[in-house]
Amino acid sequence: MDQARAISRGLSIEGETDKLAFVDAVTAHQSLVFSVAYHILHNATLAEETAQDVFVRLYQDYHRIKSTSHLIHWLRRTTTHRCLDILRHSERHSQISLDDVEIHLPSAQPDQDPILGQTLRRFVAELPAAARAVVVLRFQEDLEPREIAQVLDLPVNTIKSRLQRALIVLRGKLASLEESHHESHRG
Amino acid sequence: MNHIEDDLKAALRRKPAPPGFAAKVFKQIESEALNKRAPHYFFQSWLGMAFRNEILALASAIMLVLGVVMQLGGGQSVLADSIERLTIMTAVSRSLHRATSMDCIVLKPGAGEEQYRFRVRWNAAGFTRVDMDPTHIPERTLWISKGTVSVADDEDGAVRSTTISTMLSKWKLPMEFLAPTILAQHMERFGLRQAADQGSAQPGELVLVGQENQQVVEIAINARTALPIALKKFLPAPVGTGKELAGFEEVRFQWNKAIPQELFIPGRSAIKKQVH
Numbered sequence: 001m002d003q004a005r006a007i008s009r010g011l012s013i014e015g016e017t018d019k020l021a022f023v024d025a026v027t028a029h030q031s032l033v034f035s036v037a038y039h040i041l042h043n044a045t046l047a048e049e050t051a052q053d054v055f056v057r058l059y060q061d062y063h064r065i066k067s068t069s070h071l072i073h074w075l076r077r078t079t080t081h082r083c084l085d086i087l088r089h090s091e092r093h094s095q096i097s098l099d100d101v102e103i104h105l106p107s108a109q110p111d112q113d114p115i116l117g118q119t120l121r122r123f124v125a126e127l128p129a130a131a132r133a134v135v136v137l138r139f140q141e142d143l144e145p146r147e148i149a150q151v152l153d154l155p156v157n158t159i160k161s162r163l164q165r166a167l168i169v170l171r172g173k174l175a176s177l178e179e180s181h182h183e184s185h186r187g
Numbered sequence: 188m189n190h191i192e193d194d195l196k197a198a199l200r201r202k203p204a205p206p207g208f209a210a211k212v213f214k215q216i217e218s219e220a221l222n223k224r225a226p227h228y229f230f231q232s233w234l235g236m237a238f239r240n241e242i243l244a245l246a247s248a249i250m251l252v253l254g255v256v257m258q259l260g261g262g263q264s265v266l267a268d269s270i271e272r273l274t275i276m277t278a279v280s281r282s283l284h285r286a287t288s289m290d291c292i293v294l295k296p297g298a299g300e301e302q303y304r305f306r307v308r309w310n311a312a313g314f315t316r317v318d319m320d321p322t323h324i325p326e327r328t329l330w331i332s333k334g335t336v337s338v339a340d341d342e343d344g345a346v347r348s349t350t351i352s353t354m355l356s357k358w359k360l361p362m363e364f365l366a367p368t369i370l371a372q373h374m375e376r377f378g379l380r381q382a383a384d385q386g387s388a389q390p391g392e393l394v395l396v397g398q399e400n401q402q403v404v405e406i407a408i409n410a411r412t413a414l415p416i417a418l419k420k421f422l423p424a425p426v427g428t429g430k431e432l433a434g435f436e437e438v439r440f441q442w443n444k445a446i447p448q449e450l451f452i453p454g455r456s457a458i459k460k461q462v463h
Contacts, residue, residue, distance in 0.1 A: 026212050031201045033204075120194055124199065135199070
């Protein structure tokens with residue numbers, strides 16, 4: 001809360017205080033930016049580089065930030081669009097190899113089922129990029145479809161249908177996995 | 188399967204950024220600023236942001252020169268080092284400036300084998316109380332506010348006042364710990380950086396090392412709040428003796444805990460209170 005207050009205070013004043021607030025912004029929201037990038041890109045190194053780029057852009061545009069909520073929206077939006085650009089570029093040029101190696105960074109709370117968590121993250125990474133971004137914003141950032149639509153500049157109905165389709169795909173993959181497990185036990 | 192949304196929330200929970208991420212961001216910004224040939228603006232603005240005390244003008248200039256020289260000379264590692272120090276100093280200094288109370292025990296060497304023990308308590312209203320282990324100094328308690336020092340007479344309990352500049356030298360021993368902002372000024376001189384060996388750190392602590400004159404300074408900070416937990420100073424071991432550094436000063440801190448207001452009123456509980 002102190003950091004949030006400091007950011008709010010800083011944002012309304014130009015000059016040195018802005019820079020002080022920028023330090024707070026990096027400290028307070030590094031996890032948000034890195035996590036969105038990591039869950040969309042599924043590559044820790046690339047996610048870290050992307051997150052750094054996002055904060056450098058924030059530094060350049062900081063005078064445009066008007067409030068803490070604006071800051072958070074800006075970070076989600078910039079990070080997501082940057083990740084989608086990277087994925088589009090990698091699909092076009094096949095220069096970036098997106099690994100699917102699970103990184104084991106400590107979470108605030110451990111997953112209830114680490115294997116299920118790992119499996120779900122892998123399945124999310126296999127979704128099309130646009131659907132992946134929607135899923136990450138919905139379940140990591142806990143955004144409503146209307147808010148996701150604002151981040152991605154898309155109609156709300158498009159977001160809802162992408163989310164529905166993504167959930168159907170994920171449920172299907174989990175069901176297949178369970179089925180194959182049962183078969184292997186029977187066999 | 189019906190709980191896939193809850194499972195996704197758990198699976199996609201935010202992960203912390205990698206260690207040192209913020210420092211890398213600041214370094215990248217600095218690097219881009221240097222590429223635009225605007226190093227003066229960058230260093231001055233960041234240092235101005237971090238510390239507002241005039242005392243830092245010198246440090247600011249040193250950092251500026253160091254950064255420019257290293258950039259010209261290609262010494263990226265030294266430049267990164269200066270940024271790491273700046274980042275750490277910023278975090279610690281800011282936390283100290285935000286503190287609402289401080290309670291610390293200071294162990295200082297005296298003449299010969301003597302060791303002085305002080306307890307310093309400070310509140311955000313600007314009052315400081317110093318209690319002294321009565322073994323070596325008869326007066327036991329000082330109250331300091333707005334440059335005035337009040338001392339309770341050991342015999343009749345009467346309170347005498349003087350100014351800090353004219354106070355007895357023995358009472359000046361814990362001067363650098365009279366308030367968090369004063370402590371911050373001193374710590375900024377240490378050139379703190381993260382210790383390569385974190386073996387002595389307790390869970391949730393980060394050990395920083397620096398130097399003051401010929402003394403090695405080691406500070407354990409709370410990794411979450413960036414507030415100091417313990418500070419130790421070591422004398423350098425004589426060259427060629429193979430001996431380890433000898434600790435000679437130690438301070439332990441507690442922060443932001445309620446301290447009864449009456450402790451800061453001169454004359455109250457002067458004799459009964461002892462150093463714990």
